[in-house]
Amino acid sequence: MIGLNIRESAEMYLETILVLRQKLPQVRSIDIVNELNYKKSSVSVAMKKLRENGLIEMDDNGFITLTEKGEQIAATMLERHKLISDWLIQMGVDEATAIEDACRIEHVISHESFEALKKHIPELIKKT
Numbered sequence: 001m002i003g004l005n006i007r008e009s010a011e012m013y014l015e016t017i018l019v020l021r022q023k024l025p026q027v028r029s030i031d032i033v034n035e036l037n038y039k040k041s042s043v044s045v046a047m048k049k050l051r052e053n054g055l056i057e058m059d060d061n062g063f064i065t066l067t068e069k070g071e072q073i074a075a076t077m078l079e080r081h082k083l084i085s086d087w088l089i090q091m092g093v094d095e096a097t098a099i100e101d102a103c104r105i106e107h108v109i110s111h112e113s114f115e116a117l118k119k120h121i122p123e124l125i126k127k128t
Contacts, residue, residue, distance in 0.1 A: 008107040011077050012036075013046050014055060017064055018074035026063045080106035080114055087121045 016035055020027045033043050047064065050056040055070035066074055081102050088098035109117075 009046065010050060010053070010055065011073060011107055012103075013043075013050060014066065014070050014074035015077040015081065017056065017066055018071070018078055021066075028062045028064060032064075077106055080109065083118060083121060084109075087117070 013032065016032055017027055020031050020035060024031060029040070029043050029047055032038070032047075033040050036043070047056065047058065050070065051058060054067055055073065057065050057067060059065075081099075084105050085095075085098045085102035088101060089095055093101070
């Protein structure tokens with residue numbers, strides 16, 4: 001993904017931080033815990049790994065910000081998620097199922113395939 005070899009879970013955490021940042025003035029680990037319904041210890045370990053990989057920064061108050069590299073990955077994941085889930089919904093898939101499926105697909109689809117979908121999905125959606 002974007003020239004980085006990071007795990008699906010890291011991509012998901014970064015995307016979650018981006019989504020939370022759009023809802024909240026500041027993002028903390030507890031916000032991620034509540035959003036994903038994960039254990040505090042799991043999120044703490046993940047945040048440490050994201051910091052070590054230069055994908056997030058955390059200040060003394062525990063506020064999390066995405067680095068440029070982290071922001072790029074998060075934005076890519078969010079774009080994929082939105083496009084794929086909207087497309088599936090337009091094709092008649094139940095919204096909850098579409099969102100769940102998009103969440104899985106967004107992490108495994110190649111850059112090439114996603115770019116091809118991006119070119120054709122708007123045309124397909126307009127036809128419905």
